[in-house]
Amino acid sequence: MDFFNYKRRRSSVARIGDTPLGGDNPVRIQSMTNTNTNDTAGSAAQVIRIVQAGADYVRLTAQGVREAENLRNIKDVVRAQGYATPLIADIHFNPRAAEAAARIVEKVRINPGNFVDRVKTFETFDYTDEEYAQEIEKIKAKLIPLLNICKEHKTAIRIGVNHGSLSDRIMSRYGDTPEGMVESCMEFLHICVAEGFNDIVISMKTSNTVVMAKAVRLLIQQMDAEGYHFPLHLGVTEAGDGEDGRIKSAVGIGSLLADGIGDTIRVSLSEDPEYEIPVAKKLVDYIIRRVGHPEIKAVANSNYSPFSTDRRETYIAGNIGGDSLPVVISNRSGGNFELNPHFLPDYIYVGSTFPLQAPRAIPSIIDYAGWKGEKNTYPLFEVSNLSAIGEADATVKFLRLSYPHLTDEVISVLKSDKSVVVILTTSHMNGVGEQRAFVHTLMNSGCDTPVVFNRQYNEDLPEDLQIKAAADLGTLFLDGFGNGIMVENQGSIAPKEVDAYMFGILQASRVRTSKTEYISCPSCGRTLFDLQATVAVVKKATSHLKHLKIGVMGCIVNGPGEMADADYGYVGAERGKISLYKKKNLIEKNIPSEEAVERLVQLIKDNGDWVEPDQ
Incomplete structure (x- = not known):
């Protein structure tokens, strides 16, 4: 391929x-x-x-x-x-x-x-x-x-x-x-x-x-x-x-x-x-839409396997790279600092200066020309001021690049400075291919710089942004690449919602968990209860259990099998009856459906996996 x-x-x-x-x-x-x-x-x-x-x-x-x-x-x-x-x-x-x-x-x-x-x-x-x-x-x-x-x-x-x-x-x-x-x-x-x-x-x-x-x-x-x-x-x-x-x-x-x-x-x-x-x-x-796109010239790394689940090895700069979880960077340069407390970004990009209203508790990324070395702030460089990157006294330095920028000179800088993190952007019709080419070129050069994938969109409908960003960036995370994600959108979707989508992409790619994962089937003629209503009730009772995967399955056909990938399972057994699983093991059978969610909560408690929701 x-x-x-x-x-x-x-x-x-x-x-x-x-x-x-x-x-x-x-x-x-x-x-x-x-x-x-x-x-x-x-x-x-x-x-x-x-x-x-x-x-x-x-x-x-x-x-x-x-x-x-x-x-x-x-x-x-x-x-x-x-x-x-x-x-x-x-x-x-x-x-x-x-x-x-x-x-x-x-x-x-x-x-x-x-x-x-x-x-x-x-x-x-x-x-x-x-x-x-x-x-x-x-x-x-x-x-x-x-x-x-x-x-x-x-x-x-x-x-x-x-x-x-x-x-x-x-x-x-x-x-x-x-x-x-x-x-x-x-x-x-x-x-x-x-x-x-x-x-x-x-x-x-x-x-x-x-x-x-x-x-x-x-x-x-x-x-x-x-x-x-x-x-x-x-x-x-x-x-x-x-x-x-x-x-x-x-x-x-x-x-x-x-x-x-x-x-x-x-x-x-x-x-x-x-x-x-x-x-x-x-x-x-x-x-x-990528059909007939301009050719991307690159050489695949000989050690890379599309069948492997290994992650690309990088050095660690601050909390980025190495074995650290991929970070989320939120673009707040427009001045909107409203945050979702459940999906707080690891960094915010604030633009050319540090605004007074910016939250101090979240690390900020500032364009190098306006960076003053304030506490908990980090400079962002471009190719145009790359020569100054060695002068900055910061534990983490961000460098925004795209594949055409990746010259031998740039690779030399990346290999010599272990505090640099690349924010990798693209405007190519096949952005996935171009960002892959960048990472493969780093690997071929023996360069272990961490990479944050950055994509820009202009969407007003949440569904459109979710689909496009997940398809683009999820592909790269499933490749085993990526130490962070930065999705920018020029449409009317609130930045805090974009933050939630980024966390969702990381979770769907199975590289970072930030919320309860629900494995629920689409329902079919075999489904033994109102699936949509049941999923809503189960979520209401358990959505604060961010460390768990919970399956809600309409029938026995795939239920127990898919439970093997879930911590707990709620499966239709017969009309009005529910069976509960812990992983792939059947724990309780044929529970009346009106009691099933309460019994699921008790099962989670009995196994020491319950935490009380924040008030």
């Missing part, structure tokens, strides 16, 4: 009704209904709303044969209304439902973790090679009949791997890893190819953006090695709602789209599904 210049990965084409996927086709947008699939009128109406919002495909759950067969009635209503958008059946645990659905809809999604393997128990088993081979034969026995039906009816298949539902068999050899996700996919892919079935789409989903990005890249590497080029569906599972869901989705999906990876996406929000479509379209439209 080219780390610096945007180019779409060229995949094979999967036929999905009249809307083919992959190849030269545009990145397709999709969502999923959250109605009961046995409710024909309600499901058809929601399908149409999703299509009207701009979706290319719509998915519906089919947990049983009855639901799968009712897809025909839903399809008939949708087609009678004049909509030809392909429908997709989402299958878990039930090959018979998959076979029924494959005769009706244009694509069937199956999950290798539970299509044949028994329900996950999180127990570890030792499989001999012979026993493992026998399990593969069981997969063939269930999968090949489905493939034959799909061939007959021209139905595509998505092999949809979920990190949270890897089978015990895969877990026994690969653990809960990206490598296990890849192997789970390849087992099914090998069978499909051997049977001459190629209308295949693949997804590798997880709520962990780091694992997601690594798993997709590993899968592409493995497919390339075997001569496969199947199209990819991208999504972050259980991303959540509101600001958090948008930022987390843009970090995970955007980091792959930035490298030309991905043929269809779903932004999974815990909101009505039609609201997912505009978010997904904005993300795709923003990334593909």
